[in-house]
């Protein structure tokens with residue numbers, strides 16, 4: 409389990425992480441999302457003892473990372489796939505991780521195989537690796553000590569579709585075997601498929617957290633509706649006691665379900681050109697809505 413409690417990081421007057429509290433549970437993948445500069449990497453760095461917090465605490469398995477005996481055996485970390493030594497071969501990087509973890513030589517070969525690097529590829533120097541290959545190597549290194557916890561910053565970055573599919577299976581199996589995964593990503597479609605729980609931050613503060621199911625089903629039920637006579641539509645809905653708001657695409661969100669909405673339009677003789685049930689939230693919509701005040705660009 410990962411426990412983050414009132415964690416705060418200030419750089420001078422700037423607060424990068426602001427009083428963040430959440431738990432990543434065993435057996436679950438927790439997706440950690442936020443716009444660029446929201447504070448995700450800073451929080452992960454604090455969790456792994458690389459950046460001291462200003463206040464609050466971050467613990468793994470009930471201990472600070474720095475206090476764990478041989479942390480590689482408890483927590484697999486990949487914060488920056490590009491940070492591996494460029495002059496070493498993939499095989500050397502993994503052999504070193506294996507040595508620190510006290511792993512057998514067969515584990516090194518097993519992990520190479522698990523992440524889909526060929527023996528020929530592991531003989532190449534890391535500087536000649538593609539980003540996707542570095543990610544695979546980083547994940548192999550993180551798994552080397554057979555840890556119960558994985559902390560991965562943007563692990564899907566640079567992976568091709570087959571690589572993303574592979575990673576989804578790997579992390580799903582890892583969690584199904586009782587592992588705890590905290591992963592940050594900008595690939596919202598992937599997070600929606602992989603993660604069981606979500607923590608979303610903006611400007612260092614939590615803007616939403618909970619299970620994926622809860623967060624995606626929290627949208628109010630109703631209809632999406634449109635008419636050639638929009639003003640009449642607005643008046644008809646309001647006269648029926650409904651609320652109606654215009655969407656960016658010009659149609660309207662109404663808090664009446666389609667059968668009721670259709671009846672209201674019929675009674676008011678308003679011809680409709682569109683009537684359908686509102687979709688569930690998808691993760692991208694939820695992300696854009698919840699982080700719009702903290703995003704870098706205005707969302708149009």
Ligand SMILES: Nc1ncnc2c1ncn2[C@@H]1O[C@H](COP(=O)(O)OP(=O)(O)OP(=O)(O)O)[C@@H](O)[C@H]1O
Nearest residue numbers: 419422423424442443444445446447448449450451
């Ligand atoms: N050492 C530092 N000194 C000053 N400011 C810093 C330092 N490290 C990070 N920051 C600032 O803290 C904020 C959060 O940065 P962080 O890298 O954690 O964001 P992020 O959510 O990981 O972003 P991205 O999605 O772009 O990777 C940014 O505004 C960044 O400039």
